[in-house]
Amino acid sequence: MSNWHAWAALAVFAGAYVLIITEWVHRVAAALGGAALMLALRATDADAAFFSTSSGIDWNVIFLLLGMMMIVGVLRRTGLFEFLAIWAVKRARAKPFRVMVMLVVITAVASALLDNVTTVLLVAPVTLLVCERLNLPVAPFLIAEVLASNIGGIATLVGDPPNIIIASRAGLNFNDFLVHLAPLAVILTAVLVVMCRFMFRRAFVYDEKLAAEVMALSEREAIRDRRLLVQGLAVLGLVVAAFVLHPVLHYEPSVVALLGAGLLVAISPVKTNDVLADVEWPTLAFFAGLFIMVGALIETGVIKEVSSALADATGGNALGATMLLLGASAVLSGIVDNIPYVATMAPITADLVHTVGDTHGHVLWWALAVGADLGGNATAIGASANVVVLGIAERNRTPISFWTFTRYGAPVAAVTIAVSGLYIWLRYFALA
Template identity: 65%
Template sequence: MSLWIALAVFVAAYVFIATERIPRLAAALGGAALVLAFGVVGANDVFYSEDTGIDWNVIFLLLGMMIIVGVLRQTGIFEFLAIWAAKRAHGDPFRVMVLLCLLTAVASAFLDNVTTVLLIAPVTLLVCQRIGVRPEPYLIAEVLASNIGGTATLIGDPPNIIIASRSGLTFNDFLVHLAPLIVVLLVVFVVLCRVLFRREFEADPRQVAEVMELDEREAINDVRLLRRSLIVLAAVLAGFVLHSTLHVEPSIVALLGAGVLVVVSRLSAESYLEEVEWETLVFFMGLFVMVGALVNVGVIDAMAHWLAGTVRGEAGLAVVVVLFGSAVLSALVDNIPYVATMSPVVAQLVAPDGPLAGQTVLWWALALGADLGGNATAVGASANVVVIGIARRNGYPISFWEFTKYGSVVAAVTVVLALPYLWLRYLS
């Protein structure tokens, strides 16, 4: 009975989120409440279990970075970057999109993609307002770029951190094996942007002319706070890069950075807490509880083991199934809990006594499928949910289907291109 309840609740909540018949927060919290009320999961499952509970590392990473962004906003740095970007692109909307997307992709490779979009989204909103274009397409393009760019490194996308911990792969392993493909995919992505968003590249000539006359340095209104903020931010980013060496979770690094910045900034709580996307954080909690219910009743585990039985020791078939299976499933559920469930199965397959012993290509298939497939829908990756929350809060709502219309195309093209790369490099 618990199995069918968990499935029914998840499907119903997903339908409500996709159709927007009720607010997404109500759908997520309602679904979480139902699986709790029917006893599918309990308090220990929700609050304390790493497998079925709320991923507090994600929640507190987001909270810490949102507070840091809130303090940074008080310095005028986002206005500075917005004017700088618009002027460097000479006000051309497509150039602005390419510049912001490439900046996001590169930053996402060395931070995590959620942190990157939290920093870049405010800049995007401002630059779009300055040149007179709709910000929604630019925000969608950026989050797609962040998921692609984050795939290149161990720390760029949360699923990669999970894969590294299970497989023993290093930062350099990810960089050597995935970065070459990601460079190609980013070039393809820029071409796709030109096609997918072709109707969005009409700026207001008068506003563009006004931007070109601005001096971006005048946007900085608190130089002392900016210096302090950048020092703290640099320390936080260094902590992210070195977290595996320091054995400190990124969430702790973010909270420590937020705490230090709050103390040294001496700002009122209202000024930086207003940037916290409380609705997004609570939505994540509800989503984690519902996915945890699926894990608890064995749905995701059964799907993963079915996958292991299907490949029957054939490396080529295994790569195809893991790559495309991961892409599809990561589009439906957040790719973090999916990879947490799937990685032990891959570990069994490639173990010395497993049917595909030594075939590390399966780890790369899992990473590419989960990271790139997460672009397909609004709930496929954490960065997607964060950007949609920021857009809604600033008066630019992005519907589930508007995101999916673009994201599904990008996900399909990039995942399909990943297959020949894996095949030619590791199986030929």
């Protein structure tokens, strides 16, 4: 592409980003409008936008979301989420902060075993019901959970899509991520819990009357359709098992989710139209537009220019390269989706590994993974899970603005990246 196309793509992306941030127009309109301009200006084309694995719509993400939204839509009709909401509140003695800690820890652990998007799709409905029962503001709890999902996702190969890309390029396996990054995920989850105690302190209002009412409820009575519940949980169990066994089965999460959704719709009495009505179509459309815009930046060479400049700035120093890669990945992943960023950065990181040498070369891969995964917490569109939660909140008439999310997400991203830098320095340099 010509230099003119690169500048045009950058201008369109910046304009769309401003519209999303300011909310002058709906974020779906901004993303789709930006994608249309990218195509009209020939910053990308149909082949690249719809069929390229490196610069097009990530259909794996789209169909993973579609499949899991359909499964969640069926499970919602069983009363399962009401059951879990009452159970969680009673275990936490209806104390708001205890409830948040429980949901944060559950989300972080689940995000290590599943992908973080699937986790928030399952946990968010429970959270909405908990907040309704205790008359609590929804935004702090949903934001805390999505931050926890991105933190927990660093722990394993399947926890966040960029990890799979890194593992493939670097020849890493499930146990490599578990040994090197799971301890960091535990530390960062604890850090998040402490930060939540202060960031959301105004949300922890204890209503003794409402608490007593919830404590008196029987969670078993919340189940409305036991047969459908058994069918739904059986299919969900198969889907979860297939996610965890990804290194063995080699089925993409999107394929697993669609197979599970198709099976559940086929065996359950729920009408297909009703299931499809529960799908967050605006969220899927937003992702499609965002992928096309970021893909245009890749096609015109904008992302590669940024990545190459980052590689040139390291000068071959192992510690300097690691910290620069960690910080720059965090910043860039807060602006563009971390999946195309990692896909672009992976070959450049491989060159850096070769330059640095075997002694510290592998640390660069961990810096890329941690920076890309945690940087997504910085803004409302930095990670797929963020966008999904904003869509769920809007659908339930409790919208979370871009700035509301970013006001909490950016400090958490900054602190967790700083702690991660200390962890990497101590483990791989100071104490190696």
